[in-house]
Amino acid sequence: MTLIEDHGAGARSGTGARGAKGLRAPLGDPAADLRDEIALAGGMPELPDKIWFHKTAAAVIDAERCVGCGGCIAACPSRSIGVAEDGKPTLVKMCTGCSACWDYCPLAGLKTEALHAHASGAGKATVPATDANGSAAPEGTAVSIEVLGHIDSAWSVAGRATAAGVQDGGAVTALLCQLLSTGFLDGAIVTRRVDAFHGEPFLATSPDEVRAAAGSVYHQSHPLKVLNEPLGRGVERIAFVGTPCQISVLRALQRFPWKYRPSSAGVVVLAIGLFCTRSFEPGKLEAAVGAAGVATSEVARVDVRDGELVVRSASTELLRRPVKELHATSLKGCDECADFTGLGADLAVGNLASEPGRSTVLVRTEAGRDAWVAATGALDVRPLEDLSPVVRTAARDRKRAVRSLARPFDPEGPLWTSYTEHLDLYAESERSVQAPATFRSHHFEVTC
Ligand code: SF4
Numbered sequence: 001m002t003l004i005e006d007h008g009a010g011a012r013s014g015t016g017a018r019g020a021k022g023l024r025a026p027l028g029d030p031a032a033d034l035r036d037e038i039a040l041a042g043g044m045p046e047l048p049d050k051i052w053f054h055k056t057a058a059a060v061i062d063a064e065r066c067v068g069c070g071g072c073i074a075a076c077p078s079r080s081i082g083v084a085e086d087g088k089p090t091l092v093k094m095c096t097g098c099s100a101c102w103d104y105c106p107l108a109g110l111k112t113e114a115l116h117a118h119a120s121g122a123g124k125a126t127v128p129a130t131d132a133n134g135s136a137a138p139e140g141t142a143v144s145i146e147v148l149g150h151i152d153s154a155w156s157v158a159g160r161a162t163a164a165g166v167q168d169g170g171a172v173t174a175l176l177c178q179l180l181s182t183g184f185l186d187g188a189i190v191t192r193r194v195d196a197f198h199g200e201p202f203l204a205t206s207p208d209e210v211r212a213a214a215g216s217v218y219h220q221s222h223p224l225k226v227l228n229e230p231l232g233r234g235v236e237r238i239a240f241v242g243t244p245c246q247i248s249v250l251r252a253l254q255r256f257p258w259k260y261r262p263s264s265a266g267v268v269v270l271a272i273g274l275f276c277t278r279s280f281e282p283g284k285l286e287a288a289v290g291a292a293g294v295a296t297s298e299v300a301r302v303d304v305r306d307g308e309l310v311v312r313s314a315s316t317e318l319l320r321r322p323v324k325e326l327h328a329t330s331l332k333g334c335d336e337c338a339d340f341t342g343l344g345a346d347l348a349v350g351n352l353a354s355e356p357g358r359s360t361v362l363v364r365t366e367a368g369r370d371a372w373v374a375a376t377g378a379l380d381v382r383p384l385e386d387l388s389p390v391v392r393t394a395a396r397d398r399k400r401a402v403r404s405l406a407r408p409f410d411p412e413g414p415l416w417t418s419y420t421e422h423l424d425l426y427a428e429s430e431r432s433v434q435a436p437a438t439f440r441s442h443h444f445e446v447t448c
């Protein structure tokens with residue numbers, strides 16, 4: 001769940017396609033440089049197609065596959081994409097046809113399973129695990145399970161100091177507060193509630209701001225867009241807290257940065273991924289809760305635990321429903337997502353496998369380990385040896401994705417898929433390309 005916790009064909013004209021020796025031709029278009037990097041990393045001679053925003057809109061947004069990650073907004077070097085009143089990405093100024101919105105969208109050009117397979121720990125040595133106090137983790141804790149990705153160590157965690165509204169022990173809130181107060185971080189991109197059903201992302205630069213954002217928001221509010229906004233002076237090391245799809249796009253932005261005006265992805269030194277099987281369409285969820293007799297004005301918070309959605313007022317439980325009964329209120333694009341635990345994250349956090357009041361934390365990378373050690377004292381930690389509930393859910397999640405994707409699930413294949421290929425593969429599916437809403441891009445349509 002979205003736990004914002006404390007939780008083509010033919011060469012492109014004007015591009016710098018690589019020659020037979022891999023050298024770049026002179027560049028007339030900054031996008032060409034970037035797309036060559038992606039093509040080279042993906043074992044492709046070049047990326048064909050010049051993909052305008054209206055094509056991304058047609059294949060993803062108006063095909064109702066958008067998962068609200070904000071990746072296209074973060075990736076757009078001309079800052080041409082914003083959020084429309086319907087909560088979905090839309091053009092706010094002229095599209096230059098640079099193709100970035102397609103290349104970085106996890107439901108379009110970016111094949112996240114290939115991104116993680118290329119960058120995974122498979123074949124790499126497992127490093128010694130340490131706990132929050134820097135002590136060696138129990139022998140045998142380090143695991144590498146295909147469906148879970150590489151894990152150095154696994155812990156059941158609660159924050160030592162609680163904040164109002166935290167979820168499952170407030171591990172992420174406690175960890176971020178500690179890292180901010182010790183200067184390990186200058187800020188953290190987190191999501192705060194606007195109301196029980198909606199959230200908004202922002203850069204928190206103090207423990208108080210992190211505490212004020214404590215708790216889960218089951219709404220994808222384009223948090224990556226913050227990476228395409230000025231972060232402020234002195235903000236050089238930040239954390240990003242988000243769902244696995246968002247972490248994937250973050251990694252792609254970091255791996256293939258724009259050279260002439262990079263996003264702020266490069267200052268993210270810690271990526272915290274939140275276990276997620278699906279996120280909700282807030283309007284639909286609110287309507288479903290209303291149809292069950294619960295007035296929106298009564299709802300103080302919405303949580304998901306053990307496969308159930310629980311709606312509460314300030315003082316009592318109002319509604320409890322199995323999440324599977326709420327499928328119609330969830331984002332359709334989530335069905336195509338094969339990443340439950342945040343394969344690209346430094347730390348992955350969720351509540352599965354830990355008792356109520358505690359969070360499961362998977363330490364995956366050296367950056368994750370550094371943050372973990374730096375959070376000494378802020379967390380009550382216990383080694384976690386039984387990850388079987390996480391493995392089961394991750395395996396189920398992957399099966400659903402493989403069934404739902406109209407393209408092949410191909411971790412060993414290229415990093416990228418073309419618009420033309422997408423058109424062909426999705427043509428017969430219920431997720432086929434749809435004409436974009438007029439307001440979304442036609443007012444800025446380009447005819448060259
Ligand atoms: S899924 Fe993410 S990158 Fe793709 S269109 Fe939606 S917000 Fe943009």
Ligand code: SF4
Binds near residue numbers: 001002243278338
């Ligand atoms: S299920 Fe996947 S695509 Fe949907 S919000 Fe979660 S991580 Fe993103």
